[in-house]
Structure formats: C-alpha cells, structure tokens
Amino acid sequence: MRRLIVCALILIWIFPASTPVSAEESLSTPIHLIFAGDILLDGFVGDQIAQFGVNYPFVKVAPMLKKADMSFANLETPVSTRGNPSNKSFVFRSEPKTLKGLVYAGIDGVSLANNHILDYGKTAMLDTLLHLDTYKIGHTGAGKNSIQAFAPYVKTIQGKKIAVLGVSRVLSDSSWYAGSNHAGAASAYTMEPMLSEIKKSSKVNDFTVVYIHWNQEFKDYPENYARTMAKKIIDSGADMIVGAHSHCLMGVEFYKHKPIYYSLGNFVFNRSTRGGDKTLISMLVNIEIKGSEVTGQITPVKIIRGQPSFMDDIYNKETIKTLNKLSYNAKIDAQGVVSEE
Secondary structure: OHHHHHHHHHHHOOOOOOEEEEEEEHHHEEEEEEEEEEOOOHHHHHHHHHHOOOOHHOOHHHHHHOOOOEEEEEEOOOOOOOOOOOOOOOOOOOHHHHHOOOOHHOOOEEEOOOOOOOOHHHHHHHHHHHHHOOOOOOOOOOOOOOOHHOOOOOEEEEEEEEEEEEEEOOOOEEEHEEEEOOOOOOOOOOOOOOOHHHHHHHHHOOOOEEEEEEOOOOOOOHHHHHHHHHHHHHOOOOOEEEEEEEOOOEEEEEEHHHHHOOEOOOOOOOOOOOOOOHHHEEEEEEEEEEEOOOEHHHEEEEOOEEEEEOOOOHHHHHHHHHHHHHOOOOEEEEEEEEEOO
16 A cells, blocks of 8 residues: 555656636636627618618628627717717717617627717717616716726626726817816826726726727828727726727737727728728627636628628638738737737
8 A cells, every 4th residue: 555655646746637727617618708889870781781680781791799798899989869960070979779680689788989979969979878778788988977988997807807998099089088077088198087087997897998988090000109008908807809980900919918999990981982992801809718718719700781691701811811921920820829929
C-alpha cells in the first residue's frame, strides 16, 4: 500500500493538474451578446416598411438576433408623430408602429445617443423614450436630463449584469446635450460626466459596454481623438467599445486586452449616394462571455434594399479581408473570430 501511495505522489509531481477552474466558470453557460450598427426606419427603409410591413427589414437576420441572450443596436431616428424638423440637411422621424419590427427581431435595447435623435426636437425625443418603453425595448443615451441620458441599459443574464452605456461625439450643437435640467443626448464632447458614469457602471455591473457615435462619415479609419478617447474609456472601466456613425466598417483595436470595434457600419439603412456601395457592407459582432473569458466573432452582412442579409463565403471572405486591413493589433480569422495579435 505504501508503495502505491508513493507511486501516486510521483505521478502527481510529474504530471501536475491543469490550472484550477473555478466552479462558477466550469458550470456556467456562455453568455451570448450581439451588437449591430445603425438602424433607420424612415426614408427608403420607411417606404419598404409601408409596402412590406414592419418586420421586413429584419426578416433575414432575426433568427440569429433572437438566439442571443441580448441583441443591441443604434436607433438612428426619433420615433414620434410630433415635433418640428431641425434646420439641417437630413432629418428623420419614424412612426411608433415601426418599433414592432425591433420586437420581432429580438432586439433588446438601443442607443439613442446620435446626431438624429433630436431631428424633431425634444418633444419627439421624449416621445421616443415612451414608445420604446411601451414596446419594452431598453434604451440609453438620451433622456429628460443628464442622469437619465447617461444611465446604461442593463440586462441580467444568468445572474450577471450586462450594461450598455450610449454616448455621442456627433451632435448638432450644444443645445442637444443633456444637462442637469435639460433634455438631450449623452454627450461625449467632454470627458465628464461620461468617464465618471462609466466608472460607476463598472463598479455595479459585471460587464460594461460603451456604445459610441463618433468619427467621420464614410471614412475607413478613426480620428486620432477617437483612439485617444477609447483608451480613456477603457481606463475608466469599460470592458468593450462599440462604435457607429461612419456608415461604413472600421477596424478593430485592442487596448489592455479589451476590444474596440470602431464602427459596425449601417445595419438597416438607406444606401448613401455620398458613401457609395461600402455603406451597404455591414456586420454583426457576436460576443461570448464565459467566466472571465471574452471572445468576439464577426458575422458579415450586406444591406440589400434596406434589408440586412447574410451572404455567401466569397462575400464573407472579402469583408473579413477588408477588416483585417483596417484593424490595428487585431486579427480576424476565416470564421470571423477576432483575436489580439
């Protein structure tokens, strides 16, 4: 017996056990999140909805969105029948019933921090919040004051609090900024209160995503300010950054091993004559969280007649090739899995 014990001890010494895995990590089911880009339910898309119904824009992608524990996007329009148009080149407003399409698609929440949420003034913006609440669609990024505007959307999944905080660095002017007694959007033109709100979220939530409207339209690379700001956002506690507004894809960068997706491009949108066909190239970002491990995977999408659609291997390969060219210290493999170089 003593000889058997000695042999066992020798074997343990020669072949040590692998790194211990906590009970929580070994037993937990992965949390699956999906992020999409800009959604517009007016203009050409609005005409398609009028002809084919509110579900039309999402028919091809809804099955994937519904499978996720949380699906999230940027809503690039106020939802209201009221208000007066702003004095700007492009103004949008969507009918409340169009939100039924988001419900059908399984979209849990949206960011409202963008350069169109106040296209029809504060009345229409505040109506948007009420209509989203009616359809039980979460929201962040705009509100009756800065406290509401900067409040993240939070969903508890398998006991974990997943937070998304919407902010915008693209707003028409300072009258659009939410203030202590002023309705508007969550502004990222100044670091505060944005960074403090991110710190607050990171302390009370398990995973914090900052969904930010930034950079220039139709450009392939982020502005210098965006790369600097992204690092400050992560230093403040964000676990991930998702960008929008450029209407085309931008690359990926890692900072402190945390991903920055500079732009997901359009998702449900009109084709832009200024941006051309690249405004029809889109993607979904799939995030899997298992314990302390976070994995990202890109699913290429193409917008066809206002409808995001999955494509063939040739399109996917070309889109991933483009993303690799645009990325910094990140690599996307043939299956779309994103890793840090």
